[in-house]
Structure formats: C-alpha cells, structure tokens
Amino acid sequence: xxxxxxxxxxxxxxxxxxxxxxxxxxxxxxxxxxxxxxxxxxxxxxxxxxxxxxxxxxxxxxxxxxxxxxxxxxxxxxxxxxxxxxxxxxxxxxxxxxxxxxxxxxxxxxxxxxxxxxxxxxxxxxxxxxxxxxxxxxxxxxxxxxxxxxxxxxxxxxxxxxxxxxxxxxxxxxxxxxxxxxxxxxxxxxxxxxxxxxxxxxxxxxxxxxxxxxxxxxxxxxxxxxxxxxxxxxxxxxxxxxxxxxxxxxxxxxxxxxxxxxxxxxxxxxxxx
Amino acid sequence: xxxxxxxxxxxxxxxxxxxxxxxxxxxxxxxxxxxxxxxxxxxxxxxxxxxxxxxxxxxxxxxxxxxxxxxxxxxxxxxxxxxxxxxxxxxxxxxxxxxxxxxxxxxxxxxxxxxxxxxxxxxxxxxxxxxxxxxxxxxxxxxxxxxxxxxxxxxxxxxxxxxxxxxxxxxxxxxxxxxxxxxxxxxxxxxxx
Numbered sequence: 001x002x003x004x005x006x007x008x009x010x011x012x013x014x015x016x017x018x019x020x021x022x023x024x025x026x027x028x029x030x031x032x033x034x035x036x037x038x039x040x041x042x043x044x045x046x047x048x049x050x051x052x053x054x055x056x057x058x059x060x061x062x063x064x065x066x067x068x069x070x071x072x073x074x075x076x077x078x079x080x081x082x083x084x085x086x087x088x089x090x091x092x093x094x095x096x097x098x099x100x101x102x103x104x105x106x107x108x109x110x111x112x113x114x115x116x117x118x119x120x121x122x123x124x125x126x127x128x129x130x131x132x133x134x135x136x137x138x139x140x141x142x143x144x145x146x147x148x149x150x151x152x153x154x155x156x157x158x159x160x161x162x163x164x165x166x167x168x169x170x171x172x173x174x175x176x177x178x179x180x181x182x183x184x185x186x187x188x189x190x191x192x193x194x195x196x197x198x199x200x201x202x203x204x205x206x207x208x209x210x211x212x213x214x215x216x217x218x219x220x221x222x223x224x225x226x227x228x229x230x231x232x233x234x235x236x237x238x239x240x241x242x243x244x245x246x247x248x249x250x251x252x253x254x255x256x257x258x259x260x261x262x263x264x265x266x267x268x269x270x271x272x273x
Numbered sequence: 274x275x276x277x278x279x280x281x282x283x284x285x286x287x288x289x290x291x292x293x294x295x296x297x298x299x300x301x302x303x304x305x306x307x308x309x310x311x312x313x314x315x316x317x318x319x320x321x322x323x324x325x326x327x328x329x330x331x332x333x334x335x336x337x338x339x340x341x342x343x344x345x346x347x348x349x350x351x352x353x354x355x356x357x358x359x360x361x362x363x364x365x366x367x368x369x370x371x372x373x374x375x376x377x378x379x380x381x382x383x384x385x386x387x388x389x390x391x392x393x394x395x396x397x398x399x400x401x402x403x404x405x406x407x408x409x410x411x412x413x414x415x416x417x418x419x420x421x422x423x424x425x426x427x428x429x430x431x432x433x434x435x436x437x438x439x440x441x442x443x444x445x446x447x448x449x450x451x452x453x454x455x456x457x458x459x460x461x462x463x464x465x466x
Contacts, residue, residue, distance in 0.1 A: 007450055046454050047422050048396070049403020051336075053415075054423025056404055058290055058332050062325050065295045074299065075307075075321060 005039045014044060122248065125271060126240035129264065133201060133230070137194055138164050156185035160195060172202040193219060193227050200231070204238055213238050233261050236268070245272050280346045284335050288424065298328060302347045306354040315358060323361070327354035336425065403457055410456075414449035421446050 012018050013026050030037045069075065141161045145154055163178025179199035183192050196215050203212035216238065219231035236251035249272055255265035286294045306327065307320035315323070330353050334340055342349060407415055413435065420426045420434065432442040 007447060007454075042458070043454070045396075045399050046403055046450075046457055049400045049457070050407055050418050050422040050453075052400040053404035053407040054290075054336075054419045055329065055333060057419065059325075059329055061290065061292055062295055062328050065292060065299070066321065066325060069296070069299055074303075075317070 005036060010040055010043045122240040122243045122245050125268060126237050130237050135164055135168055153186045156182050167198055167202055172205050175202050197227055197230055200234060209238050209242050229255060229258050229261055280342060283346050284342055288335050298350060302350045306351055309355055310358050323354055323358050327357055406457060410453060417445050417449045418453060
C-alpha cells in the first residue's frame with residue numbers, strides 16, 4: 001500500500017460525491033491499479049475504526065452516566081407498575097359511567113379469580129370496589145350562590161363548597177368538619193343528604209366505619225331521593241371493609257334489582273358465596 | 274419537565290455526544306424500558322445492561338445520514354430496548370417463555386438483519402484495533418477525526434467547536450487523517466512481519 005493517494009479523491013468516491021464521469025474514470029483506475037484498490041479498502045477500514053472509536057467513547061460516557069445515576073439511587077424502584085390496582089377513582093351519581101366502570105372492574109376481578117384460583121378477602125373486595133363519588137355538589141353550590149333567591153344561606157353554602165374542596169384534595173378531617181358545619185347551619189337545605197353521603201365516604205376513608213355506617217343508615221331510612229341506593233352500596237362496602245361478609249351480602253342483595261348497582265352487586269355476591 | 278425543547282433538539286445534542294441528554298433519556302425512558310424487561314423474565318441487571326445497549330444502538334442509528342425520527346424519541350428508544358430484549362430472549366432459550374406483550378406497535382421499530390448481525394468478526398477486529406490506536410493519538414487530531422468521520426460534522430462546525438478557522442480545520446482534518454493512516458499502516462506492516 002502506498003500513502004501517496006489523494007485522500008479527498010478516495011473519500012469523494014466512497015461517499016458517492018463524484019460526478020458520473022469522475023466515478024467511471026476512478027473505477028477504471030481501480031481495475032488496473034491494485035494498489036489503489038487496496039488503498040480504498042484501507043481507507044474505508046480506517047474510517048470504520050474512527051467511527052468505532054466514536055461509538056466506544058459514547059459507550060464509555062453512557063457507562064459514566066449510569067454510574068452517576070446509580071450513585072443517586074436512580075435505579076431503585078425505577079420501573080412502571082404493571083397495571084396498578086386503582087384505589088381512588090372518581091365516579092358515582094353518573095349512572096352510565098358507574099355501570100361501565102364497575103362492569104369492567106368486575107370482569108377484571110372475575111378474570112383474576114379464574115387466573116389465580118384463590119379467594120379474595122372481603123377487605124380486598126372493598127379496596128377493589130371502593131370509589132370516591134364524583135363531585136356533583138360544587139356545581140350545584142355555585143349555581144345556588146349565583147342565584148340571589150330568598151332564603152339562600154350563602155355562608156353555609158360556602159362552607160359546604162370549602163368542604164368539597166377539602167374532600168377532593170383528600171383532607172378528610174377538614175372536609176368532615178365542613179360538612180357538619182353546613183348541616184348545622186342549614187339543616188333544612190336540599191343538599192344536606194348529599195353532604196351526609198360525602199361525609200360518610202370521608203369517614204370510611206378515615207376508617208371511622210361505625211360513624212360512616214350510622215350516617216349511611218340514616219340516608220337509607222330517611223332519604224327519599226336517589227341517594228338511597230348509593231348509601232346502600234357504601235354500606236355494603238363498609239361491611240366488607242370490616243370483613244362482615246354476611247351483612248355485606250344482605251345489603252348487596254337489596255341492590256340486586258338496582259339499575260345502577262345491580263350488576264356490580266351481583267358480581268360481588270358471586271364472589272362472596 | 275424536559276430541559277430539551279424538542280425531540281429534534283434531543284437528537285441533535287445526542288449526536289454531538291452531550292452527556293446531559295443521556296441523563297435525560299434515562300429519566301424519560303428508563304422506567305418503562307425496565308418494566309418491559311422485568312415483566313419478561315429479565316433481572317434488574319438485565320434492565321440496566323440492555324438500556325445502556327439500547328442507548329448505544331440509538332446513538333448509532335442517529336448517526337446514519339438517512340436517519341429520520343418519525344416518532345417520539347422515548348417511543349423509539351423503548352422500541353429498540355424491547356427488540357434487543359426480545360432478541361436476547363430468543364437467543365437465551367427456546368423454552369417457550371411467555372412474553373408479556375404490550376401495545377407497542379411492532380412497525381415502530383424493527384431491527385433489521387443489519388442491526389442484528391454484528392459486523393463480521395474480522396472487520397470488527399480490524400475496527401477495534403484502529404479505534405484503540407486512535408485513543409493513543411496525541412494533540413487535537415483524535416477530536417478532529419472523531420468530529421469529522423464519526424459525528425459527521427462539517428469543517429465549519431468543527432472550526433466553531435474547536436476554535437479554528439475553517440481553513441485551518443480543513444488542513445488539520447487532512448493532515449490528521451494522513452498521519453493517522455500512516456500510523457495504522459505501519460502497525461499493520463509490523464503485524465505482518
């Protein structure tokens with residue numbers, strides 16, 4: 001191999017930067033000049049080696065960054081959980097929505113049963129089925145506050161609005177205190193029943209099961225609105241929470257024909273049998 | 274939030290060998306890549322090794338002149354990592370391991386035979402030897418050669434990065450390549466003796 005060949009010319013050929021005429025002329029030279037042919041191959045190898053050196057440099061850099069991240073404990077628990085069990089979701093009062101979510105959830109639960117062939121504890125069933133209600137109140141409160149109707153207790157409504165904000169952000173203690181303040185200030189208000197339902201859910205979240213159940217029972221017995229079924233559902237769940245399967249089943253059986261809760265109630269009943 | 278304004282910025286900076294980009298890619302893509310491997314019989318050490326390998330493949334891909342990123346860089350990196358791991362599983366065993374497949378679109382990134390089959394052993398050995406020799410080159414020649422032949426920077430870019438005039442960059446590139454080739458040639462001749 002000689003080293004007196006023109007690097008630029010060889011590169012122009014290898015990089016396909018020659019004109020057609022130049023390329024043909026160069027290829028004719030390659031055919032007759034074995035040394036030139038060797039030189040082209042040699043040049044190609046050297047460029048390949050330089051490229052390889054660049055990749056090796058990058059690999060070293062990746063290794064260094066990796067070590068740095070290791071030092072920062074980056075790799076500890078750095079994986080995405082596979083289909084996590086959602087515990088806190090919002091829903092309720094939207095009937096179509098609840099049915100579809102609950103139905104798919106129930107299907108998932110059934111699939112899990114068949115896959116693992118092991119019973120699910122009532123506590124797990126509670127965790128799997130417990131969902132926070134949608135905030136249906138804030139809009140109603142805002143509408144009421146915007147209206148200047150006679151007899152509207154705006155201060156109480158603001159208290160309720162604040163309680164809902166606390167509820168939504170998971171500050172259940174403050175939320176409960178707000179719901180109670182609202183009920184005391186406006187015991188005859190049309191939103192009292194809803195406030196009680198949210199209060200009961202907040203109590204369940206705080207593991208104050210008996211208090212929650214008392215409120216829910218009041219709703220079931222006294223409330224003539226559609227909240228009765230909601231209250232029954234949460235009552236059933238509250239008994240699952242304390243692993244009282246028999247009472248949970250009683251409440252679920254009452255929801256057997258419910259358009260809103262019937263399907264999920266039946267699924268749960270099947271699981272508990 | 275990403276410190277890089279766009280995918281294109283990430284690619285450009287990665288091409289230039291910016292260390293911060295590597296960190297950024299770990300941040301945005303490692304968790305999902307690691308989950309895929311872990312969910313498919315990989316160990317913690319596999320997740321780390323294969324992510325490093327995926328970064329190298331990504332780096333090599335973007336150096337190709339015809340490379341064009343058609344998806345999000347995170348998705349692209351995930352595809353590389355996923356394909357590398359699936360190839361590894363095929364290699365490791367035919368024991369019928371069940372793969373937890375995800376919703377990744379297979380068309381997104383398919384390793385071609387060119388990717389899968391390493392360069393022929395002989396060529397690879399030759400490249401490694403030359404690469405090793407380049408590490409020992411003194412002065413700024415190594416940087417000039419890497420910038421020009423590996424990073425595919427123009428002479429104008431090299432001049433800007435290295436503080437040269439363009440004319441000097443042009444001369445330097447030629448001289449450095451000529452000198453380096455001479456070294457390699459001599460080494461080859463010694464090896465033949």
